[in-house]
Each structure stands twice: as structure tokens, then as C-alpha cells.
Amino acid sequence: MCTTCGCGQGETKIDGQAVHDPEHGHEHTHADGTTHSHSHDHIHGEGHEHGHTYVPAHSHAPGVPQSRRVQIAPDSLAKKAAYARENRAFLAGRRVFALNLVSSPGSGKTTLLVKTIEALKGRKGVAVIEGDQQTSQDAERIRATGASAVQINTGKGCHLDAHMVGHAIQQLDPADKSLLMIENVGNLVCPAAFDLGEAHKVVVLSVTEGEDKPIKYPDMFRAAKLMLLNKCDLLPHLDFDVDQAIAYARRVNPDIEVLRVSAKSGEGMDEWLGWLEQNAAK
Amino acid sequence: MHEMSLAEGILELIEDAARREGFGRVRTVFLEIGRLSSVEPEAMAFCFDAVTRDSIAAGARLEIIAVPGSGICLDCGRESLLEAVYDPCEHCGAALVRVTGGTEMRVRELDVE
Numbered sequence: 001m002c003t004t005c006g007c008g009q010g011e012t013k014i015d016g017q018a019v020h021d022p023e024h025g026h027e028h029t030h031a032d033g034t035t036h037s038h039s040h041d042h043i044h045g046e047g048h049e050h051g052h053t054y055v056p057a058h059s060h061a062p063g064v065p066q067s068r069r070v071q072i073a074p075d076s077l078a079k080k081a082a083y084a085r086e087n088r089a090f091l092a093g094r095r096v097f098a099l100n101l102v103s104s105p106g107s108g109k110t111t112l113l114v115k116t117i118e119a120l121k122g123r124k125g126v127a128v129i130e131g132d133q134q135t136s137q138d139a140e141r142i143r144a145t146g147a148s149a150v151q152i153n154t155g156k157g158c159h160l161d162a163h164m165v166g167h168a169i170q171q172l173d174p175a176d177k178s179l180l181m182i183e184n185v186g187n188l189v190c191p192a193a194f195d196l197g198e199a200h201k202v203v204v205l206s207v208t209e210g211e212d213k214p215i216k217y218p219d220m221f222r223a224a225k226l227m228l229l230n231k232c233d234l235l236p237h238l239d240f241d242v243d244q245a246i247a248y249a250r251r252v253n254p255d256i257e258v259l260r261v262s263a264k265s266g267e268g269m270d271e272w273l274g275w276l277e278q279n280a281a282k
Numbered sequence: 283m284h285e286m287s288l289a290e291g292i293l294e295l296i297e298d299a300a301r302r303e304g305f306g307r308v309r310t311v312f313l314e315i316g317r318l319s320s321v322e323p324e325a326m327a328f329c330f331d332a333v334t335r336d337s338i339a340a341g342a343r344l345e346i347i348a349v350p351g352s353g354i355c356l357d358c359g360r361e362s363l364l365e366a367v368y369d370p371c372e373h374c375g376a377a378l379v380r381v382t383g384g385t386e387m388r389v390r391e392l393d394v395e
Contacts, residue, residue: 070392250377
């Protein structure tokens with residue numbers, strides 16, 4: 001991982017191309033002898049620093065070096081927070097409503113997306129960023145609907161981050177007032193900690209998973225605005241306790257909204273589309 | 283292991299500060315980790331050492347400051363200290379508590395030379 005611009009070296013790929021494109025980068029050697037290369041292929045505008053001047057060590061008189069305290073601005077957790085802000089500002093400029101879909105693997109996110117795109121056809125443009133460790137199968141499923149999609153492969157990575165998503169947004173070039181769906185890597189842990197610049201996180205919990213997921217993985221359910229209880233068509237065959245699942249989700253996040261859906265049978269899809277329309281208008 | 287990404291973010295922050303403030307070595311990084319943040323302090327300490335090797339912060343001491351979790355009860359309106367996001371109100375026992383603090387991780391300051 002290049003620690004200055006945040007690009008993973010050889011791991012992260014967008015539509016099969018390495019994020020770190022050596023043709024658009026340069027190499028330089030730091031004062032400590034380490035060599036870094038940098039890509040300059042970014043959409044990020046002002047505030048995205050690319051100063052690569054490495055401050056040389058101060059020369060000191062012999063003896064104990066002077067130490068001092070440097071305060072860090074409270075909101076500057078990491079540069080990745082700045083990438084998320086830039087993504088958010090870019091999307092706001094085009095009035096694009098972006099959601100970050102998170103869940104464990106196999107909850108039915110991609111099927112739900114396919115059905116959502118089909119239902120919105122002719123009414124609202126949808127662009128999709130697909131995140132998986134490997135393969136472009138999900139992006140291909142989305143493209144089969146006619147919607148544009150970009151696949152991010154995180155390699156060994158367990159989540160999408162705002163920097164990768166910024167590159168993907170640049171490639172997607174979403175239309176004004178469209179919907180941007182970011183399907184995160186299937187993982188109920190790490191994606192909770194990363195702001196991609198989305199309006200909201202939406203957590204998908206399938207009823208085949210067990211109703212206690214919200215308290216077993218509370219960070220994700222606390223971070224989400226909406227929980228979609230998916231695969232509800234299977235409820236007659238399962239012991240899943242819907243009320244208990246919702247109660248657990250509310251214990252970690254009293255404000256979480258809940259919709260019961262089935263991408264397969266179409267149950268709850270109207271409510272989900274209504275939620276999208278209502279929240280995109282805010 | 284999202285702590286690795288977060289540690290890389292901390293190093294970026296330090297390198298930005300070095301350019302801005304003109305320092306050449308970091309002695310100590312004071313890092314606040316909220317009890318309810320999704321950051322595991324021990325994993326962070328391990329990743330910080332790995333990520334800062336061969337950097338301006340190589341060998342720096344990581345001082346982790348634990349920030350307690352807190353929340354407001356939706357029933358009685360009083361504040362509770364929370365060990366987990368699903369803890370009930372410590373005053374009235376109600377289950378619905380809105381988290382108000384201890385969810386963040388941030389670099390408070392650096393001791394540099």
C-alpha cells in the first residue's frame with residue numbers, strides 16, 4: 001500500500017485494471033531511502049493533496065533533540081475521510097443519491113439490486129459500483145440489466161474505501177439526479193467503519209441468517225439508516241423470529257428503519273422503491 | 283483487519299502534518315479510540331507498528347486513550363455510560379439508548395522533534 005496517496009499496489013482493481021497505474025504515476029525516493037510511486041489519476045478536486053515533498057529531518061545541535069507537540073484538527077481522522085467528503089461533494093453537485101449496501105455474503109444484495117434496477121427502468125437512472133475480493137460476476141449481472149456498473153476487486157481487502165470508490169465514480173460518470181448503488185464487499189464487520197461518501201448505509205439481513213445478527217455485529221446495524229429483511233418469501237419454512245430481529249436491531253440503533261422484502265417474490269418491493277424515492281428527494 | 287487500513291490513514295495524517303509543520307521524527311502518537319468505535323486497540327497497536335516501519339513515525343510510541351461510550355435513554359432521557367451499543371439504560375433499564383459518544387477514533391496530537 002502506498003501510504004501517501006492511499007493506492008494499494010497491485011491489490012485493488014477496478015474493472016480488472018490496477019488502481020495504481022504506473023503510466024500515470026511517478027517514482028521518488030524519500031529521505032529515509034524508501035521509494036514510492038504515485039498515481040495522479042484522480043477525480044478529486046481541491047483539498048486532495050498531492051504534495052510529495054518529503055520534509056527532511058531537522059538538523060540539531062548535538063545533545064537531546066527538542067520535542068514539541070503538534071495538534072491535529074478534530075475532524076481529520078485520516079485522509080480517507082477527506083476522500084469521502086470529496087465523493088459526497090461531487091455526488092451532491094450532480095444531485096446523485098448514493099447508498100452503501102452492506103451485509104454478510106449471500107444475503108441477496110445483487111439480486112435485490114437487479115430487481116430494483118428493473119423496477120426503476122424508465123423512471124430513474126441507476127449506476128452501480130460492485131465490490132468483491134475477486135471476479136466481475138456481480139458487475140456483469142448488473143450490466144445485463146442495461147445499467148452501468150463498475151467492479152472493484154479489493155484483492156485481499158475486506159471492505160471498500162472512499163479512495164477506491166472515488167476512482168470508480170470517475171469511471172461511472174453518473175448522470176444528474178441518478179441513483180448510485182454501492183454494493184460493498186460481503187462482510188458484516190469492516191465496511192461499518194468506512195464512509196464512502198454515501199448518503200446512507202443500508203444493511204441487508206436475509207432471514208436465513210438468524211435473528212441475532214444485529215447484536216452479534218452491532219457496529220454495522222448502528223451505522224445503517226435502513227435494514228432490509230430480505231428473502232421474506234422463505235419465512236414459512238424457517239424459525240426466524242422477525243419481531244426479535246427488529247428488536248435486536250433497535251437495541252443497537254433505536255432510529256433504524258426496517259422493511260421486509262423479497263427480491264424473489266416481489267414482496268415489499270413497492271415499499272423499498274417508495275423509501276428510495278422519498279429519501280432521494282430529501 | 284480493517285485496523286490495517288485505519289493505521290495507514292493515521293500514517294497519512296502524520297505525513298501531512300509533517301509537511302505542514304516541518305518536523306522530521308515522531309516520538310509519540312496520542313490516539314483516542316472510542317469504546318464503541320469499531321476499532322480494536324490491540325489490533326491497532328500491532329498494525330500501527332507494521333505500517334509505520336520505514337516511515338517518519340518509525341519506532342514512535344502509540345499512546346491509546348480510551349474514550350468511554352455514552353448514550354441517552356429514549357425513555358428517561360438520562361445519560362448512561364455504555365460498554366456496548368446494545369447496553370440498556372443504567373438508570374431505568376430501558377433497552378433503547380441512542381449512542382451519543384465514544385464511536386470515534388481520532389489522532390489527538392503528536393509529540394515530534
